[in-house]
Amino acid sequence: MKTVKILVPSGALGLGYDPVALARGIALKPDLIAIDGGSTDSGPSYLGRGVSKYARASTKAEWAGLVVARAEAGCPLVIGTAGTCGTDSMVDWLYDITLEILAEHGITAKISTLKSGQPAARVQKALAEDKVSALSAAPDISDEVLASCTNIVALAGAEQIAAALKTGADIIIAGRTTDTAIIAALPIMRGLAAGPAWHGAKIGECGALCATNPQSGVICVDFDDNGFTITPMADGAHATPHTVSAHMLYENSNPFILYEPGGHLDVTNATYTALDASRVRVTGSKWHVGEHYTVKLEGALIAGYQTIIFALVRDPRYIENISDWCDDILTKHRAKACARLGLEVDDFTTELRIIGKNATLGDMESATETMSEAGIMGIVTASDQQTANSIAKLLNPYLLHHPLTQAEEQPTFAFPFSPAEIDRGANYAFALNHVMVLDNPMDAFTLEVHP
Amino acid sequence: MSTVGEIVEKVRSKNAGPFWLTLDIFCGSPAAFTQLSTGLSTERVAALFKAEPDKVLRFDIPALNVVKFSLPRPQIQGAVADRDMHGASFAPLLAELELN
Numbered sequence: 001m002k003t004v005k006i007l008v009p010s011g012a013l014g015l016g017y018d019p020v021a022l023a024r025g026i027a028l029k030p031d032l033i034a035i036d037g038g039s040t041d042s043g044p045s046y047l048g049r050g051v052s053k054y055a056r057a058s059t060k061a062e063w064a065g066l067v068v069a070r071a072e073a074g075c076p077l078v079i080g081t082a083g084t085c086g087t088d089s090m091v092d093w094l095y096d097i098t099l100e101i102l103a104e105h106g107i108t109a110k111i112s113t114l115k116s117g118q119p120a121a122r123v124q125k126a127l128a129e130d131k132v133s134a135l136s137a138a139p140d141i142s143d144e145v146l147a148s149c150t151n152i153v154a155l156a157g158a159e160q161i162a163a164a165l166k167t168g169a170d171i172i173i174a175g176r177t178t179d180t181a182i183i184a185a186l187p188i189m190r191g192l193a194a195g196p197a198w199h200g201a202k203i204g205e206c207g208a209l210c211a212t213n214p215q216s217g218v219i220c221v222d223f224d225d226n227g228f229t230i231t232p233m234a235d236g237a238h239a240t241p242h243t244v245s246a247h248m249l250y251e252n253s254n255p256f257i258l259y260e261p262g263g264h265l266d267v268t269n270a271t272y273t274a275l276d277a278s279r280v281r282v283t284g285s286k287w288h289v290g291e292h293y294t295v296k297l298e299g300a301l302i303a304g305y306q307t308i309i310f311a312l313v314r315d316p317r318y319i320e321n322i323s324d325w326c327d328d329i330l331t332k333h334r335a336k337a338c339a340r341l342g343l344e345v346d347d348f349t350t351e352l353r354i355i356g357k358n359a360t361l362g363d364m365e366s367a368t369e370t371m372s373e374a375g376i377m378g379i380v381t382a383s384d385q386q387t388a389n390s391i392a393k394l395l396n397p398y399l400l401h402h403p404l405t406q407a408e409e410q411p412t413f414a415f416p417f418s419p420a421e422i423d424r425g426a427n428y429a430f431a432l433n434h435v436m437v438l439d440n441p442m443d444a445f446t447l448e449v450h451p
Numbered sequence: 452m453s454t455v456g457e458i459v460e461k462v463r464s465k466n467a468g469p470f471w472l473t474l475d476i477f478c479g480s481p482a483a484f485t486q487l488s489t490g491l492s493t494e495r496v497a498a499l500f501k502a503e504p505d506k507v508l509r510f511d512i513p514a515l516n517v518v519k520f521s522l523p524r525p526q527i528q529g530a531v532a533d534r535d536m537h538g539a540s541f542a543p544l545l546a547e548l549e550l551n
Contacts, residue, residue, distance in 0.1 A: 040469050043529040043536045137470040137523035246515055249475045253467040253521035255510055303531065349531060360540045364501060364525070366547060381531050430469040430527055 003224045004187040005030045007233075009069075010217035011206035013037045013062050013079060014054035017217035021233035022065065025218050026073045032165075033070055034182040036205055037094070038081035040298060040430070041251070048150050048300035048428030050087035056097065059083075063094070064101045067171065071107050076165060078172040078182045080156070086176030087151050088117035094173050095450070112169035114160055115446040116176040118152040122444065123297065123436065131437040132297070138433035149299035149431055157261025157295065158197075159441035161185035167449045176298065178260055179205040187223040198265040199285035200228030202258055203247050210247035211278075213237035227283035229275065239280045241272035261441070263290040294435040295444060303429035305385040307392035309378040309421045311399035312414035321404055322374050326352040329398040337391045348382040348391055376413075385423055392421040455491065456546030458483050464541040469528035472500075472538050473521040474545055484516040490550045496520050499544060 007030040010017040014037075038046075042053045052059060063079075070077035083090025091113050102109055124143050126132045132141075139145075146152065153176035162185045164172045174182065183201035188194050203210045204221040211219065216234030230239045248255040248267060258265040270284040318325055330352060337343055337350070355375030358365035378395050382388040399420070401410050438444055456462060460479030467473040474496075478484040488511045497504040502522045510519040525541075526533040535541070 040528070041466055041537060044469070045529070135470075139527070242515065246477075246517070249473070249515075249517060249519055251465045251467050251473065253471045253473050253508060255512070255519060351532075353534070360534055361544055362534055364499070364541075364544060366544060379531070427531065429530055433468070433470045 001224050002190060002192060003222060004032075004190055004192060006183055006186065006204065006221045006223070007033045008183065008204045008207050008219050008221065009033065009035050009066060011036065011209050012039065014058055015217065016062065017065075017207070018234045019065065020235075021216055021218035021237075022069055025220055025233045026069050028220060030073060030075055030220065032075055032186050033066060033073065033077045035066065035079050036081055036179050036182065037079045038084035038086055039179070042084065044300040044428040044430045047085040047087065047153070047298060047430075048302065048426070050085060050089040050151050052083040052085075052090060052093065054084065059094070060097050060101065063097060064105070067098065067101050067109070068105060068107070070170065071109065076170055076172060078161065078164070078174065080161070080174045080177035080179065080182035082173050082175060085151070086116055086153055086174070088115045088175060091115050091173055091175045098171060098173065109170035110168065111171045111173065111450045112164045112167045113448045113450065114156060114164045114172065114174040115448070116153045116156050116174070116444075118154050118297065118444060120146045120149060120152060123152060126436050132434050135296075135433045135435060139431060141432060141434065145301070145431055146299070148301045150301060150428070152297060152299040152432065154295040154297055154436060154444045155261065156445055157181045157441065158185040158188050159262065160445045160447070162189040163442060163447055165189060167447070169449065178296075180258075180260060183221065184260075192223055193225050194263075194287035195265065195285035196226065196228045196282070197223055198258065198260060198287055199267055199270065199282060200230070202265065203230055203244055203282070206247065206250065208232050208234065208237050209250065210244050211237045211239040212243060227281060227285070229279055229281045231279045238278045241274055241280055244280045244282065245270075245272045261295045262293050263288050292437045293441055294437050297432045297434045297436055298430070299432035300428045301431045302426045304381040304383060304427050305388045306424040306427045307380045307385070307388040307421050308424055309392050309395055309399060310416055311376045311378070311420070312416065313374045313376060314372070314414065315411065318404060318411070319371060319374055322354055322357060325402065325404055326354060326376065329395070329402050333395055333398055337394050340394065341387065341390055343387070348380060348387065350391060350395065351379045353377040353379065381427060385425065389421060389423055396420050452549050452551070454546060455487065455548050455550055458486055458550060462542045462546040464538055464545070466524070466528055466538040467521060470524055471521055472524045472541060473519065474542065476518045476545070478516040478518065480516060481513070484513060484518070486550070487518050491518065493520070495548070496545065497522070499548060500525055500541065
């Protein structure tokens with residue numbers, strides 16, 4: 001029976017992996033090493049700026065381990081969503097890092113890059129042609145919103161990764177892809193059934209998160225035409241029918257249906273069987289081809305500039321009246337910011353989050369324990385950094401000295417920093433939760449082979 | 452009366468992309484699953500997160516002893532008013548809910 005063996009070193013490059021488990025996986029002679037390089041989970045700033053959340057040194061150290069392991073295994077190495085956000089800038093960034101690693105280790109490799117960046121004009125044209133549709137809970141979009149995005153990416157699927165594999169590359173550096181596509185592409189390309197390919201990819205994409213000892217990272221997924229088998233590589237890591245099937249819950253709004261470019265996976269009737277204490281066999285996963293070939297879009301834009309300011313309050317009388325105290329400051333501060341800076345109330349927002357009371361959950365908070373101290377996190381958002389900074393500076397005298405009543409000695413609260421205000425730069429927002437129809441899967445992607 | 456967290460093994464909340472939040476209640480036993488599955492209404496969960504009940508997806512999964520809810524994020528991830536970038540802190544709110 002035709003089989004494909006894929007080694008997944010970790011849930012993401014930057015999270016680390018067990019080198020002993022990696023060596024054990026390499027010894028099994030995988031057909032491909034696949035690792036994810038990012039996600040939206042760290043927020044819109046990375047996509048908006050086109051930068052990585054992990055330090056370059058961390059990325060380089062972990063990527064070097066895989067580049068060297070690949071040379072030993074003699075199979076391709078693919079990374080999806082390079083540099084956290086998968087913008088074109090991050091593909092170039094990781095390509096440069098790869099060249100440094102190859103030179104430092106004296107090894108050669110053929111590299112292909114797949115870019116997922118979308119010019120606003122392409123998406124605007126698709127929007128005009130009714131080829132862009134909103135997913136559930138999507139924000140409204142327009143030509144203006146698309147034009148104001150600092151980065152738009154489309155999520156590549158199995159077809160684009162397969163095209164990159166067909167270049168014969170040793171190393172494939174892909175921009176934004178679905179987490180699963182880098183794993184599902186090869187079994188599908190080799191003619192194996194798409195249901196198990198996508199399902200095995202979904203279970204495998206977070207590395208050993210589908211097993212016990214999840215931080216060990218490395219797992220092996222063996223695909224065939226009827227199903228797939230999950231084998232964790234680290235000592236003390238065991239996959240069980242429970243850990244594997246429960247992984248479909250993880251960061252998934254629907255644990256049975258998974259939409260991917262070109263169709264959707266249905267695991268409602270999948271069967272999970274323990275082969276031994278560590279390995280699980282899965283069968284019964286179904287793939288349904290969609291009516292149109294669609295790719296998901298992500299975009300981020302600048303939604304104002306922020307300055308933050310912290311103060312700490314320890315006086316019991318102030319703690320007892322902390323919400324009233326904050327409300328009074330906000331009222332007085334708003335009036336002063338408008339008067340002194342010539343602003344309208346709608347030009348900016350100022351929020352005082354009371355750390356120790358409800359800073360995490362806001363008005364959903366149900367706990368009412370008494371507190372002994374409060375941190376006050378002032379968040380100012382305005383249309384430019386200088387204005388945000390000025391508004392935050394106007395908060396300073398209040399957070400330092402604002403009295404609960406007029407008839408009391410002037411209080412002074414604790415500032416942990418000088419200067420008290422901290423510019424946060426541009427505040428980005430996710431602007432797209434849409435899919436775009438493509439006539440040909442490669443239409444929105446750029447594949448380059450580097451000699 | 453017990454809270455959800457006193458009955459079950461673990462409550463987890465995570466982003467399901469920037470626009471959705473998903474909550475997984477790992478009940479740990481068939482008895483706890485039955486208690487949760489029958490005792491916790493979708494309406495109560497919707498009210499807890501100030502969501503419209505018809506926007507809340509619910510999955511009762513006896514094979515895993517899991518009850519799962521997914522809903523549009525109370526604030527889009529990273530929006531100015533968002534308080535938790537990764538969405539993990541919504542779990543205690545559900546765990547502390549009294550089950551009738």
